[in-house]
Amino acid sequence: xxxxxxxxxxxxxxxxAFLTINxxxxxxxxxxxxxxxQYPGEGLQLLLKATKADDKGSNKGFExxxxxxxxxxxxxxxxxxxxxxxVYFCALYxxxxxYQLTFGKGTxxxxxx
Amino acid sequence: xxxxxxxxxxxVTQMGQEVILRCVPISNHLYFYxxxxxxxxKVEFLVSFYNNEISEKSEIFDDQFSVERPDGSxxxxxxxxxxxxxxxxxxxxxxxxxxxxxxxxxxxxLTVT
Numbered sequence: 001x002x003x004x005x006x007x008x009x010x011x012x013x014x015x016x017a018f019l020t021i022n023x024x025x026x027x028x029x030x031x032x033x034x035x036x037x038q039y040p041g042e043g044l045q046l047l048l049k050a051t052k053a054d055d056k057g058s059n060k061g062f063e064x065x066x067x068x069x070x071x072x073x074x075x076x077x078x079x080x081x082x083x084x085x086x087v088y089f090c091a092l093y094x095x096x097x098x099y100q101l102t103f104g105k106g107t108x109x110x111x112x113x
Numbered sequence: 114x115x116x117x118x119x120x121x122x123x124x125v126t127q128m129g130q131e132v133i134l135r136c137v138p139i140s141n142h143l144y145f146y147x148x149x150x151x152x153x154x155k156v157e158f159l160v161s162f163y164n165n166e167i168s169e170k171s172e173i174f175d176d177q178f179s180v181e182r183p184d185g186s187x188x189x190x191x192x193x194x195x196x197x198x199x200x201x202x203x204x205x206x207x208x209x210x211x212x213x214x215x216x217x218x219x220x221x222x223l224t225v226t
Contacts, residue, residue: 004155032213043117043217044156044204089156099144099213100169103156 002027006090006104013080013111021075021107023064023090031092033057033066033073034101038087047075047088080111115139117218119205125224129194134221136188136205144208145188146215147180149173149201156204162188195225 007022025031035047035057048057053068062077073090090104118137126132138145147159160170162180179191188207192199202222206215 036217041219043119043219044206045217046214049214091156093213098169099208099215100146100158100161100171101148101156101215102158103148105153105155 002031002092002094002102004090004092004102004104006088006107008105008107009087010108010110013109015082015111015113016079017111019075019077019080019084019109021088021090021109023073023075023104025071025073025090025092027071027092027094027102029094031094033064034091034093035062035064035073035075036089036091036103038089038106040086044089080109082111082113085109085111115216117205117207117216119203119218119221121221122219123222123224125226126195128197128225132192132195132223134190134192134203134205134223136190136207136218137186138188138205138207139209139216140186142207142209142216144168145180145182146206146208147190148204148206150204150220151198151201159190159203192223195223197225199223200225 003026032051034049036044037047048059050057050066056065087106089106091101120135145162150156160174161168202220204220205218
């Protein structure tokens with residue numbers, strides 16, 4: 001079956017630090033990959049996505065590249081801000097008529113001034 | 114911007130009681146989902162719903178669970194006889210006709226005592 005493994009948190013960084021949150025996956029077929037973000041008190045919001053190998057998803061300064069050879073989709077940001085403090089979820093769906101998302105456990109990021 | 118809403122934000126119930134969690138998806142969306150997250154664990158898919166019937170369900174979604182779209186706007190999840198292990202955050206999501214992006218609600222925290 002499908003599975004997503006992401007680095008355990010919490011992660012605490014100083015403002016303007018570089019962020020990496022690792023995500024690896026196991027899936028049948030050719031999955032689409034996502035990063036979702038959850039700000040305090042809110043629902044899960046799609047941050048970025050990639051639908052095929054070597055695609056790079058990007059949004060709000062965050063990037064992730066779909067690496068089929070390493071089955072990875074690591075989230076990066078060059079300079080984090082306090083407003084980036086949230087929980088980040090890596091997820092996939094394998095398509096082929098099934099659009100249920102398989103999530104990782106989530107990584108809580110705290111950015112301090 | 115349209116958003117998915119869920120009520121209540123927090124529900125406390127006694128073991129064995131029935132609960133109904135309510136969701137109002139985005140108005141022109143056609144596909145609806147329930148997920149749950151037990152504290153400290155992954156977000157897990159429960160069920161998807163399209164055209165007034167269940168299209169997929171996970172092994173978690175047993176006979177104690179049911180879903181309904183009673184009036185064209187609400188989408189409900191009923192748990193007939195709650196167990197302690199049903200304590201979790203429950204998320205509703207919806208998808209539009211020509212997209213695969215799932216829009217999530219803020220969640221309902223269910224506590225079974």
